[in-house]
Amino acid sequence: MTGIGYEIARQLASKGTYHVLLGSRSTQKGSAALQALQSQNLPGSVELVTLDVQSDEQIEQARTSITQSHGKLDILVNNAGVALPTGATERERLQTAFDVNATGPYLLTKALIPLLRKSSNPRIINISSGAGSIGRRLFPDSPMYKIQGVQYRASKTAFNMISACLYVEHGLGIEQIDSKKAEGEGLGSEKMKVFTYDPGFTVSNLGEHNKPEFGARSAEETVLSIMDVVEGKRDDEAGKFIHNSGEYPW
Numbered sequence: 205m206t207g208i209g210y211e212i213a214r215q216l217a218s219k220g221t222y223h224v225l226l227g228s229r230s231t232q233k234g235s236a237a238l239q240a241l242q243s244q245n246l247p248g249s250v251e252l253v254t255l256d257v258q259s260d261e262q263i264e265q266a267r268t269s270i271t272q273s274h275g276k277l278d279i280l281v282n283n284a285g286v287a288l289p290t291g292a293t294e295r296e297r298l299q300t301a302f303d304v305n306a307t308g309p310y311l312l313t314k315a316l317i318p319l320l321r322k323s324s325n326p327r328i329i330n331i332s333s334g335a336g337s338i339g340r341r342l343f344p345d346s347p348m349y350k351i352q353g354v355q356y357r358a359s360k361t362a363f364n365m366i367s368a369c370l371y372v373e374h375g376l377g378i379e380q381i382d383s384k385k386a387e388g389e390g391l392g393s394e395k396m397k398v399f400t401y402d403p404g405f406t407v408s409n410l411g412e413h414n415k416p417e418f419g420a421r422s423a424e425e426t427v428l429s430i431m432d433v434v435e436g437k438r439d440d441e442a443g444k445f446i447h448n449s450g451e452y453p454w
């Protein structure tokens with residue numbers, strides 16, 4: 205088992221204080237991940253949720269099953285992503301990239317917000333990419349200046365705006381923008397901590413270069429930094445576009 209998502213589930217389950225809902229669009233891969241985690245006798249518990257972020261039906265099913273089984277959600281990590289989308293045409297590849305990297309996570313988050321509101325300390329961690337930073341695309345000294353790939357970059361930029369909107373509307377509290385609307389929607393003084401996070405170059409199945417020989421670091425190391433966000437050590441950076449040791453320009 206590889207990938208940042210699997211490692212997030214593993215490190216959460218290692219803490220012993222979390223019940224992990226592991227989303228997977230493939231029942232086969234998800235069951236294998238679940239078995240691999242369960243075989244490690246970790247102190248926390250893990251449950252599989254079938255979830256393709258491109259499917260409205262599966263998003264609704266996930267919302268219903270989490271509502272029925274748990275009644276609330278404390279942390280949402282939007283990790284699903286695709287760097288090399290398939291499709292017969294350029295339009296189809298762009299559509300897939302935007303659907304998986306931006307539209308799907310947004311619709312999932314919207315569906316789960318009522319459950320996050322039931323938590324006493326809700327947080328949303330959006331796994332984006334430094335490749336989505338417009339500042340880094342335009343700054344010649346940035347390592348991201350020359351990296352090609354409009355589909356991935358543009359869809360992650362879209363995701364960054366979605367994340368910024370979630371922060372302003374649910375993190376600052378929409379009442380600061382339109383108190384009447386907030387009252388009408390019963391949002392009160394909700395304060396969700398919303399983070400936009402670049403995990404950095406990591407070993408995974410994302411692309412052909414995500415290997416140690418090209419300088420990618422281990423998922424274990426990457427996720428140790430993500431756990432700081434999970435555990436509230438970087439709460440003062442909510443609303444920012446952050447990475448393992450600092451902040452990126454949007």
Ligand SMILES: NC(=O)c1ccc[n+]([C@@H]2O[C@H](COP(=O)([O-])OP(=O)(O)OC[C@H]3O[C@@H](n4cnc5c(N)ncnc54)[C@H](OP(=O)(O)O)[C@@H]3O)[C@@H](O)[C@H]2O)c1
Binds near residue numbers: 255283
């Ligand atoms: N690794 C890096 O260097 C790096 C750098 C910056 C940002 N990121 C971001 O980190 C996140 C995790 O990527 P990774 O590096 O761990 O790559 P990965 O191993 O390819 O993992 C991506 C995961 O997203 C899942 N996924 C794809 N489409 C989906 C869909 N429609 N519904 C639900 N799940 C879907 C994949 O499921 P399947 O296994 O079924 O395909 C896979 O488990 C991504 O958002 C990526 O953009 C990674």
